[in-house]
Amino acid sequence: DADVTQTPRNRITKTGKRIMLECSQTKGHDRMYWYRQDPGLGLRLIYYSFDVKDINKGEISDGYSVSRQAQAKFSLSLESAIPNQTALYFCATSDASLSGANVLTFGAGSRLTVL
Amino acid sequence: DAKTTQPPSMDCAEGRAANLPCNHSTISGNEYVYWYRQIHSQGPQYIIHGLKNNETNEMASLIITEDRKSSTLILPHATLRDTAVYYCIVNTNAGKSTFGDGTTLTVKP
Numbered sequence: 001d002a003d004v005t006q007t008p009r010n011r012i013t014k015t016g017k018r019i020m021l022e023c024s025q026t027k028g029h030d031r032m033y034w035y036r037q038d039p040g041l042g043l044r045l046i047y048y049s050f051d052v053k054d055i056n057k058g059e060i061s062d063g064y065s066v067s068r069q070a071q072a073k074f075s076l077s078l079e080s081a082i083p084n085q086t087a088l089y090f091c092a093t094s095d096a097s098l099s100g101a102n103v104l105t106f107g108a109g110s111r112l113t114v115l
Numbered sequence: 116d117a118k119t120t121q122p123p124s125m126d127c128a129e130g131r132a133a134n135l136p137c138n139h140s141t142i143s144g145n146e147y148v149y150w151y152r153q154i155h156s157q158g159p160q161y162i163i164h165g166l167k168n169n170e171t172n173e174m175a176s177l178i179i180t181e182d183r184k185s186s187t188l189i190l191p192h193a194t195l196r197d198t199a200v201y202y203c204i205v206n207t208n209a210g211k212s213t214f215g216d217g218t219t220l221t222v223k224p
Contacts, residue, residue, distance in 0.1 A: 042215050056211075101164055102212065103164060105161065107158050109158055
Protein backbone atom coordinates (compact mmCIF):
# COMPACT_ATOMS: atom_id res chain seq x y z
CA ASP A 1 0.00 0.00 0.00
CA ALA A 2 1.09 3.53 -0.73
CA ASP A 3 2.49 5.66 2.10
CA VAL A 4 0.20 8.54 1.08
CA THR A 5 -3.20 7.61 -0.30
CA GLN A 6 -5.54 10.01 -2.03
CA THR A 7 -9.20 9.38 -2.79
CA PRO A 8 -10.82 9.69 -5.21
CA ARG A 9 -8.19 9.45 -7.93
CA ASN A 10 -10.54 10.94 -10.50
CA ARG A 11 -13.72 12.91 -10.05
CA ILE A 12 -16.02 14.72 -12.45
CA THR A 13 -18.55 17.05 -10.90
CA LYS A 14 -20.78 19.96 -11.76
CA THR A 15 -20.51 23.63 -10.89
CA GLY A 16 -21.88 24.40 -7.44
CA LYS A 17 -21.41 20.92 -6.01
CA ARG A 18 -19.51 20.29 -2.80
CA ILE A 19 -16.49 18.09 -3.22
CA MET A 20 -14.16 16.49 -0.69
CA LEU A 21 -10.76 15.08 -1.50
CA GLU A 22 -9.29 12.84 1.15
CA CYS A 23 -5.72 12.06 2.06
CA SER A 24 -4.43 9.47 4.50
CA GLN A 25 -0.86 8.54 5.36
CA THR A 26 0.90 5.68 7.07
CA LYS A 27 4.27 7.41 7.48
CA GLY A 28 3.49 8.79 10.93
CA HIS A 29 4.38 12.29 9.76
CA ASP A 30 3.08 15.34 11.61
CA ARG A 31 2.95 17.64 8.61
CA MET A 32 0.48 17.43 5.76
CA TYR A 33 -0.08 19.62 2.70
CA TRP A 34 -2.48 20.11 -0.18
CA TYR A 35 -1.16 21.35 -3.53
CA ARG A 36 -2.86 22.17 -6.78
CA GLN A 37 -1.32 21.75 -10.24
CA ASP A 38 -2.66 23.24 -13.45
CA PRO A 39 -1.51 21.90 -16.83
CA GLY A 40 2.08 22.83 -17.67
CA LEU A 41 2.64 24.61 -14.38
CA GLY A 42 4.25 23.84 -11.06
CA LEU A 43 2.52 23.01 -7.80
CA ARG A 44 0.85 25.71 -5.75
CA LEU A 45 0.23 25.32 -2.04
CA ILE A 46 -3.40 25.49 -0.93
CA TYR A 47 -3.27 24.64 2.79
CA TYR A 48 -0.86 22.99 5.17
CA SER A 49 -0.99 21.59 8.67
CA PHE A 50 1.96 21.02 10.99
CA ASP A 51 -0.07 19.05 13.53
CA VAL A 52 -3.67 18.12 14.28
CA LYS A 53 -4.52 21.49 15.82
CA ASP A 54 -2.63 23.57 13.28
CA ILE A 55 -4.09 24.77 9.95
CA ASN A 56 -2.43 27.35 7.71
CA LYS A 57 -3.38 28.99 4.44
CA GLY A 58 -1.07 28.64 1.49
CA GLU A 59 -0.77 30.68 -1.70
CA ILE A 60 -4.21 29.93 -3.10
CA SER A 61 -6.63 29.06 -0.28
CA ASP A 62 -9.67 31.00 -1.54
CA GLY A 63 -12.52 28.65 -2.43
CA TYR A 64 -11.05 25.78 -0.41
CA SER A 65 -11.22 24.56 3.17
CA VAL A 66 -9.46 21.74 4.99
CA SER A 67 -9.94 19.48 7.96
CA ARG A 68 -7.23 17.63 9.88
CA GLN A 69 -9.28 14.85 11.42
CA ALA A 70 -6.30 12.97 12.83
CA GLN A 71 -2.56 12.88 12.45
CA ALA A 72 -2.98 10.55 9.49
CA LYS A 73 -5.89 12.28 7.73
CA PHE A 74 -6.14 15.64 5.96
CA SER A 75 -9.15 16.45 3.78
CA LEU A 76 -9.59 19.21 1.23
CA SER A 77 -13.08 20.55 0.50
CA LEU A 78 -14.46 22.67 -2.28
CA GLU A 79 -17.68 24.06 -0.84
CA SER A 80 -19.08 25.12 -4.21
CA ALA A 81 -16.96 23.91 -7.07
CA ILE A 82 -16.34 26.13 -10.09
CA PRO A 83 -14.77 25.23 -13.47
CA ASN A 84 -11.48 27.02 -12.80
CA GLN A 85 -10.89 24.62 -9.91
CA THR A 86 -10.42 21.90 -12.49
CA ALA A 87 -6.90 20.69 -11.74
CA LEU A 88 -4.70 17.93 -10.40
CA TYR A 89 -4.53 17.94 -6.61
CA PHE A 90 -1.70 16.46 -4.59
CA CYS A 91 -1.45 15.66 -0.92
CA ALA A 92 1.99 15.51 0.69
CA THR A 93 3.44 14.74 4.09
CA SER A 94 6.70 15.52 5.84
CA ASP A 95 8.40 14.98 9.13
CA ALA A 96 9.88 17.66 11.37
CA SER A 97 13.35 16.25 11.02
CA LEU A 98 15.88 16.80 13.76
CA SER A 99 18.39 17.58 11.02
CA GLY A 100 16.35 20.57 9.90
CA ALA A 101 15.33 19.10 6.56
CA ASN A 102 11.70 18.93 5.43
CA VAL A 103 11.44 16.20 2.78
CA LEU A 104 8.01 15.81 1.19
CA THR A 105 6.33 12.52 0.29
CA PHE A 106 3.54 12.91 -2.25
CA GLY A 107 0.41 10.98 -3.01
CA ALA A 108 -0.50 9.89 -6.53
CA GLY A 109 -2.84 12.79 -7.09
CA SER A 110 -6.57 13.40 -7.51
CA ARG A 111 -7.74 14.67 -10.87
CA LEU A 112 -10.80 16.90 -10.49
CA THR A 113 -12.92 18.13 -13.38
CA VAL A 114 -15.65 20.69 -12.74
CA LEU A 115 -18.14 21.06 -15.58
CA ASP B 116 11.31 31.14 1.62
CA ALA B 117 13.84 31.90 -1.08
CA LYS B 118 12.82 31.81 -4.72
CA THR B 119 14.55 29.66 -7.33
CA THR B 120 15.22 30.10 -11.04
CA GLN B 121 15.55 27.14 -13.39
CA PRO B 122 15.78 26.90 -17.19
CA PRO B 123 12.42 25.82 -18.62
CA SER B 124 13.81 22.92 -20.62
CA MET B 125 16.93 20.88 -21.31
CA ASP B 126 17.88 17.93 -23.48
CA CYS B 127 20.35 15.18 -22.68
CA ALA B 128 21.62 12.19 -24.63
CA GLU B 129 20.92 8.79 -23.14
CA GLY B 130 23.88 7.52 -21.15
CA ARG B 131 25.39 10.95 -20.70
CA ALA B 132 25.35 13.03 -17.53
CA ALA B 133 22.47 15.44 -17.12
CA ASN B 134 23.40 18.64 -15.29
CA LEU B 135 20.42 20.68 -14.16
CA PRO B 136 21.18 24.17 -12.79
CA CYS B 137 19.25 26.15 -10.20
CA ASN B 138 19.79 29.70 -9.00
CA HIS B 139 18.74 30.65 -5.47
CA SER B 140 20.57 33.90 -4.87
CA THR B 141 18.38 34.95 -1.92
CA ILE B 142 18.86 31.74 0.05
CA SER B 143 19.36 32.23 3.76
CA GLY B 144 21.75 30.37 5.99
CA ASN B 145 19.27 27.86 7.39
CA GLU B 146 17.51 27.03 4.13
CA TYR B 147 18.03 23.67 2.48
CA VAL B 148 18.08 23.01 -1.26
CA TYR B 149 15.79 20.18 -2.38
CA TRP B 150 15.27 18.51 -5.72
CA TYR B 151 12.16 16.63 -6.78
CA ARG B 152 11.04 15.28 -10.10
CA GLN B 153 7.64 14.62 -11.61
CA ILE B 154 7.14 12.04 -14.32
CA HIS B 155 4.06 12.76 -16.43
CA SER B 156 1.31 13.66 -13.95
CA GLN B 157 2.48 11.42 -11.14
CA GLY B 158 3.15 12.73 -7.66
CA PRO B 159 6.53 14.46 -7.39
CA GLN B 160 9.33 12.21 -6.20
CA TYR B 161 12.05 13.34 -3.82
CA ILE B 162 15.57 13.07 -5.24
CA ILE B 163 18.07 14.70 -2.92
CA HIS B 164 18.66 17.63 -0.60
CA GLY B 165 21.56 19.53 0.91
CA LEU B 166 22.50 22.48 3.07
CA LYS B 167 26.14 23.37 2.41
CA ASN B 168 28.04 20.28 1.39
CA ASN B 169 27.78 18.36 -1.84
CA GLU B 170 25.59 15.30 -1.52
CA THR B 171 25.28 12.03 -3.40
CA ASN B 172 22.78 9.20 -3.22
CA GLU B 173 21.75 6.34 -5.44
CA MET B 174 19.77 8.62 -7.71
CA ALA B 175 21.87 11.74 -8.16
CA SER B 176 24.50 14.15 -6.92
CA LEU B 177 23.90 17.66 -5.67
CA ILE B 178 26.61 20.28 -6.05
CA ILE B 179 26.09 23.49 -4.07
CA THR B 180 28.36 26.46 -4.73
CA GLU B 181 30.39 27.81 -1.84
CA ASP B 182 28.27 30.96 -1.60
CA ARG B 183 25.15 28.73 -1.78
CA LYS B 184 23.56 30.96 -4.39
CA SER B 185 23.26 28.21 -6.94
CA SER B 186 23.30 24.45 -7.23
CA THR B 187 23.43 21.71 -9.84
CA LEU B 188 21.67 18.38 -9.86
CA ILE B 189 23.65 15.72 -11.67
CA LEU B 190 22.13 12.52 -13.03
CA PRO B 191 25.33 10.65 -13.88
CA HIS B 192 24.03 8.34 -16.61
CA ALA B 193 20.68 9.56 -17.83
CA THR B 194 18.17 7.03 -19.13
CA LEU B 195 14.93 7.52 -21.04
CA ARG B 196 13.09 6.98 -17.76
CA ASP B 197 14.71 10.11 -16.36
CA THR B 198 12.62 12.25 -18.71
CA ALA B 199 10.61 14.36 -16.28
CA VAL B 200 10.08 17.81 -14.85
CA TYR B 201 12.71 18.58 -12.22
CA TYR B 202 11.95 21.02 -9.43
CA CYS B 203 14.50 22.84 -7.29
CA ILE B 204 13.11 24.37 -4.11
CA VAL B 205 14.57 25.94 -1.00
CA ASN B 206 13.09 26.29 2.44
CA THR B 207 13.69 25.93 6.13
CA ASN B 208 12.41 23.17 8.34
CA ALA B 209 9.65 25.52 9.47
CA GLY B 210 8.83 26.73 6.00
CA LYS B 211 6.41 25.67 3.34
CA SER B 212 7.79 24.31 0.10
CA THR B 213 7.08 26.51 -2.90
CA PHE B 214 7.41 24.92 -6.33
CA GLY B 215 8.20 26.92 -9.45
CA ASP B 216 7.62 25.60 -12.96
CA GLY B 217 10.76 23.47 -12.93
CA THR B 218 12.96 22.24 -15.78
CA THR B 219 11.60 19.77 -18.28
CA LEU B 220 14.42 17.32 -18.98
CA THR B 221 14.12 15.26 -22.13
CA VAL B 222 16.50 12.34 -22.46
CA LYS B 223 16.96 11.38 -26.08
CA PRO B 224 18.16 8.05 -27.52
